Amino acid sequence: MFQQLGLIGCGLIGGSFALALRQAGLVKRVVGYSKSPTTTVKARQLGVIDIEAPSALLAASGADLILLAVPVAATEATLRNIREMLKPEVLVMDVGSTKQDVVDAARRSLRDMLGCFVPAHPVAGREVSGVEHADANLFRDRQVILTPLERTQVQHLDRAQAVWEAMGSKVVRMSPEAHDRAFAAVSHLPHLLAFAAMNGVLGQEQGNELLALAGPGFRDFSRIAASDPAMWRDVLLANRQEVLAQSKAFQQALTAMESLIERGDGEALERAIRHASVARAHWRMGTPQSGV
Amino acid sequence: MFQQLGLIGCGLIGGSFALALRQAGLVKRVVGYSKSPTTTVKARQLGVIDIEAPSALLAASGADLILLAVPVAATEATLRNIREMLKPEVLVMDVGSTKQDVVDAARRSLRDMLGCFVPAHPVAGREVSGVEHADANLFRDRQVILTPLERTQVQHLDRAQAVWEAMGSKVVRMSPEAHDRAFAAVSHLPHLLAFAAMNGVLGQEQGNELLALAGPGFRDFSRIAASDPAMWRDVLLANRQEVLAQSKAFQQALTAMESLIERGDGEALERAIRHASVARAHWRMGTPQSGV
Structure with a gap:
């Protein structure tokens, strides 16, 4: 059970993750940030998030689970933004469709907090985007690929796997390559x-x-x-x-x-x-x- | 209303046509032939056809509507087979996904009976084949392309259009090319x-x-x-x-x-x-x- 999800990127995937986590009874509060303020407002109005954050840093602040659901090229800048808020016990995941570049970005930006990060790729999605299409069952019966780094902490890896499994996903672990x-x-x-x-x-x-x-x-x-x-x-x-x-x-x-x-x-x-x-x-x- | 459909080829498309025609109340009797005798037996057992014919010629015999639902390369040989049974008032259609070759085959094989033939392509299908997947609603809301020849009789063309429309299809006419x-x-x-x-x-x-x-x-x-x-x-x-x-x-x-x-x-x-x-x-x- 997480006290607070910090959701960075309130689109289809991020929004679906928040809804699924809530449906699984795994989170008390969702604080969300999106680059576009209207998206963040919409996410709150739709009940996908509880609180709008004005920055990625403030969405991450106080969270014990952070999900990056942003285009993969934005991963490094986002991780740098939230880096100073991270504590070793916080689990950080992404949802990118590529993993080698995400892992490289994490190495460069997270440094001593790299152990918090579990790179994830839920093999789910739709041809439509936007929080209005978020679906608590998007990940049900779908595969989720986890590509841990050598410095990823086992406790975080196991918790990440448990989160996805609670949403009905089948977890597969492999290397980023x-x-x-x-x-x-x-x-x-x-x-x-x-x-x-x-x-x-x-x-x-x-x-x-x-x-x-x-x-x-x-x-x-x-x-x-x-x-x-x-x-x-x-x-x-x-x-x-x-x-x-x-x-x-x-x-x-x-x-x-x-x-x-x-x-x-x-x-x-x-x-x-x-x-x-x-x-x-x-x-x-x-x-x-x-x-x- | 047709007295008898002669169905040549009892696969997914042919079988679905027979079921759809029956569902629309447009046919009294369906006589079917397939290259594989076990298919013809199955088609009868499934209620797709009423009577098994041992040859294409006998399936066509006595029919006032004939449907060729065979691979397009078999069109010419099939038309030659049934040519001697044709009368000017019989409507003959195919369901091939290509039309120029079908039209050429009809020209070569039907000669003075060419006016009976209305080339048709129902834009419907499934990735599964076989009469066991036949579906009376396969053509509903689907487009059907008719590519009449210059010698096609207007009465046959109009009847062909009415048949497909009765099955819920939208008919479009264009040239084979x-x-x-x-x-x-x-x-x-x-x-x-x-x-x-x-x-x-x-x-x-x-x-x-x-x-x-x-x-x-x-x-x-x-x-x-x-x-x-x-x-x-x-x-x-x-x-x-x-x-x-x-x-x-x-x-x-x-x-x-x-x-x-x-x-x-x-x-x-x-x-x-x-x-x-x-x-x-x-x-x-x-x-x-x-x-x-």
Whole structure:
């Protein structure tokens, strides 16, 4: 049980965390700060936070649990802002979609308080953003990746795991490097492809008319293209090497299929499609895959 | 009201059409044929068809409405098979995802019966196939594209439109060429990208372990990768020129974003993402887009 959550960033993820923590009966009071004052006001009006703080430092002040829910590029500045308020017994987490850059930022900014910090990535989200979409059940049945540093205190790591599990999440621990490689493949690249697919159509004459004909396949395929631009700019830049490497692997697979189409090699094309289709048909979110 | 539907191909789409037609009170009897006899038996047991036919010809025999729901590459052979049973007053439709090749096949095979044929593409489907997934409401609120030939009889075209509208579909008429260009952009290419994205990950060491970490974004993005391999082999080959042209447009958009990532140009990257994001956030399935 925490006395006070200091929530820095009252968007979809931060707001959902506050609601979920409250729903789990794990917090007495939520003090929130957002860069935009209107967001902080809205968060209080919606009951996501109890008290508006005028700065990240004041949101962190007196908190025994601090959550950074800001675009990953803002992590270092935010940690520096709150650094002087930290005590060894305070648990600090982030929710960033990349972890190597967050870990580096924490190393540079937290110094002797580095042991408080448990880097976290809840594999949840929606294509809409904003506190008005916050949902106490957003993390239920979702995976949360924790990427502790060598200096992270075990007590904080275990408490972090307990918090997420109390919200219904499944916790997985791995290194920041392994995390960033994996999520380049299964999240960052798919977002990049969805953005590029939209732009590829929009760049054509009558692009909007083409889109008007699209059906449910396109709807689902392109859903993530509606994601928050500032957040995804940061993610793609922070994890650029892994993202570009994954894009290369993807383009090789695409080129291979294109040349089968060009050659009219139906048999090999069907084999390539079947390879993808069988794997996807057997895939279940958040469970170890057969063949591992 | 039709006396008898001759259903050739009792899969997801064919089966759903039979159920929807029955639900709309538009047919007395459904005679069905599938290449695989076990499918035909299953279709009867599930109440999708009333009578099993041992051949396409016998399914068509006595029907006043014939639906071809077979992979597009099988269209020509199927039309040749049933050609001798056709009378001018019989309405014949297909449900293929490509239309130029279907129209060409009809021209070659139907000759003086070409006026019976109304090429149709219901923009509906699921990533699962098979008659056991047939659904009387599959076409409700979905667009159906009709691409009549110059020799299509107006009475058949109007009846075709009335049939789909009775199932709750919105009917759009366009030329086969315009259809194939549009669906290369908003359906065929997205499928190709989803297949390639799966294969790009599967081709990596520990590909299955990476997939185990994927979340809801990947789930929706990759759903269409589970689609039927034989059907999509045919679609990608039948519409290869438009698909490859769309793939080129996509790759240009991807390369442009990659170079912004490489250069670390956050401002331009955010602009490119926002371009996609705003368009996708405002997109609504099956409605004219703002900006058209």
